[in-house]
Amino acid sequence: MTRPEVPAREGLELRKRYTPADLGVFTPDEARRYVSPGDGDPRTNVVLAWELLYRLEPKLYDRLASVERLHPGVVGWLPRHVDRIAEVGAGTGRLTMELIGRARRVVAVEPAMPLRRILTRKLAGAEHGTRARVRHGFFDQLPLPDDYADLVVACSAFTPTAGHGGESGLAEMERACRPGGSVVIIWPNRTDWLTARGYQYVCFPGPMSVAFGSYHEAVELTGIFYPRAAGEVRRRGLRTVPFEVLGINPPCDLAFKVLPR
Numbered sequence: 001m002t003r004p005e006v007p008a009r010e011g012l013e014l015r016k017r018y019t020p021a022d023l024g025v026f027t028p029d030e031a032r033r034y035v036s037p038g039d040g041d042p043r044t045n046v047v048l049a050w051e052l053l054y055r056l057e058p059k060l061y062d063r064l065a066s067v068e069r070l071h072p073g074v075v076g077w078l079p080r081h082v083d084r085i086a087e088v089g090a091g092t093g094r095l096t097m098e099l100i101g102r103a104r105r106v107v108a109v110e111p112a113m114p115l116r117r118i119l120t121r122k123l124a125g126a127e128h129g130t131r132a133r134v135r136h137g138f139f140d141q142l143p144l145p146d147d148y149a150d151l152v153v154a155c156s157a158f159t160p161t162a163g164h165g166g167e168s169g170l171a172e173m174e175r176a177c178r179p180g181g182s183v184v185i186i187w188p189n190r191t192d193w194l195t196a197r198g199y200q201y202v203c204f205p206g207p208m209s210v211a212f213g214s215y216h217e218a219v220e221l222t223g224i225f226y227p228r229a230a231g232e233v234r235r236r237g238l239r240t241v242p243f244e245v246l247g248i249n250p251p252c253d254l255a256f257k258v259l260p261r
């Protein structure tokens with residue numbers, strides 16, 4: 001998923017899908033956050049390639065996120081009965097769909113318009129879907145008043161880099177969270193960065209796999225997103241692929257802070 005600070009070979013196949021000519025899809029606000037001077041080539045910048053994926057091939061991204069399920073311990077850890085939840089970087093709703101039964105109001109903030117569209121469609125067909133509002137925004141510019149939510153959460157979206165959160169994004173999430181409420185970062189990529197800022201880390205044990213819809217889907221999606229695992233998937237005829245084979249840490253952890261009252 002979003003993986004800044006990755007080895008240079010990471011995302012090889014994903015990076016091949018896009019070129020600098022695709023950068024025109026970004027709005028000026030997006031380009032300012034995602035495209036650094038001298039580092040604007042998705043063929044070498046995997047973070048940029050992910051952002052292009054969300055905008056140019058949102059259904060492909062949704063197929064991946066739909067099978068990469070969160071650890072039940074992570075979902076179970078979240079509060080069950082609160083008034084308001086704000087989710088930032090909601091994507092196509094992997095977490096949002098778990099949140100709508102837990103609050104009177106859920107605001108799902110997502111910058112990428114094609115992902116907002118998919119999420120809006122999913123919510124329209126879901127029980128409790130009317131409790132959610134899908135809004136445009138960024139970590140560092142949330143469309144929310146101070147102290148808005150009991151829970152402000154991001155899943156596989158926040159990183160310490162400025163374009164994907166950073167200091168100003170974390171401060172903004174805390175601003176939108178009420179005193180006594182919780183800010184939660186699910187599947188964090190840098191726990192040390194968060195613990196240095198007063199966050200506590202929780203990890204749920206047990207093996208985890210990605211259950212693709214079919215063997216053919218496993219071959220196709222690992223070929224694009226986890227090319228180093230694709231050979232083993234083919235060799236072993238796998239439809240359900242352990243995270244160790246994919247070569248990434250599973251979505252089994254979170255970092256949280258309860259804000260002082």
Ligand SMILES: C[S@@+](CC[C@H](N)C(=O)[O-])C[C@H]1O[C@@H](n2cnc3c(N)ncnc32)[C@H](O)[C@@H]1O
Nearest residue numbers: 001002089090091094112138139155157163164
């Ligand atoms: C890997 S996806 C995760 C989506 C969803 N939370 C999930 O778990 O499936 C990362 C998400 O972060 C969003 N994102 C990227 N930069 C962002 C920013 N600066 N502010 C808020 N969201 C951002 C992307 O548009 C994308 O939806």
